Amino acid sequence: RAMLEAGATRVRIVDLDVAELGAHEAAVAEALAGPVDRVVLAFGVLGDQERAWQDAGAAVTVFTVNATAAVSIGVLVAQRLRGQARATGRRGRIIAISSVAAERVRRPNFVYGASKAGMDGFFTGLREALRPDGIGVLVVRPGFVRSAMTAGRSMPLAVDPRRVGRAVAEADERGRELVRVPAVFGPVMTVFRLMPQALARRMPW
Numbered sequence: 001r002a003m004l005e006a007g008a009t010r011v012r013i014v015d016l017d018v019a020e021l022g023a024h025e026a027a028v029a030e031a032l033a034g035p036v037d038r039v040v041l042a043f044g045v046l047g048d049q050e051r052a053w054q055d056a057g058a059a060v061t062v063f064t065v066n067a068t069a070a071v072s073i074g075v076l077v078a079q080r081l082r083g084q085a086r087a088t089g090r091r092g093r094i095i096a097i098s099s100v101a102a103e104r105v106r107r108p109n110f111v112y113g114a115s116k117a118g119m120d121g122f123f124t125g126l127r128e129a130l131r132p133d134g135i136g137v138l139v140v141r142p143g144f145v146r147s148a149m150t151a152g153r154s155m156p157l158a159v160d161p162r163r164v165g166r167a168v169a170e171a172d173e174r175g176r177e178l179v180r181v182p183a184v185f186g187p188v189m190t191v192f193r194l195m196p197q198a199l200a201r202r203m204p205w
Contacts, residue, residue, distance in 0.1 A: 018043055018069035019061070028076040035090055038172070039077050041070060042097040044116070052111035059111055066115035070096070071122050078126060081135050093136040095168060096123040100141045100180060103189045127177060140168050141189075142181040 016027040081092040101113035102120035127137035171179035
């Protein structure tokens, strides 16, 4: 309903549990059966971070959804878009929702951060691999977003999904390849990435 109200002429839903890796190929084929200009990959799980580093099953679940599934679907989507570009000249773009947690893995959520780092690195590399085909990849690194995934938690610089959506749309229109939301995370993460570990571990977040 929201998409139709925003101007979409048709909405088609394809059900997929991304943790079911074997179902990816059929779902992507159905979703991308016709010409596509934009593919937005927006899924992930936070998980119980203290349990995840002590429970192999919990850790694997986080990585399966955040990293393995994202890579699997990313490969399938990329090949579809390449085929479309060669057959019709119509070049699409992938928008991959990563996280600022991918830029430097922190102790409080290092399983989640590590899984997002893998996903982020893949799509950053995929961008370069697809460049000769004229297919773009926009990597989005939001900070803490108020959503179902983060319900009950709070964090400085938290943003709502609409703000993220507006920032992504603007970055896409400008042809950017990377966007952080809010923008202040650009300088913040530059400093944090260069910070010595002895000092970084004392940060309150």
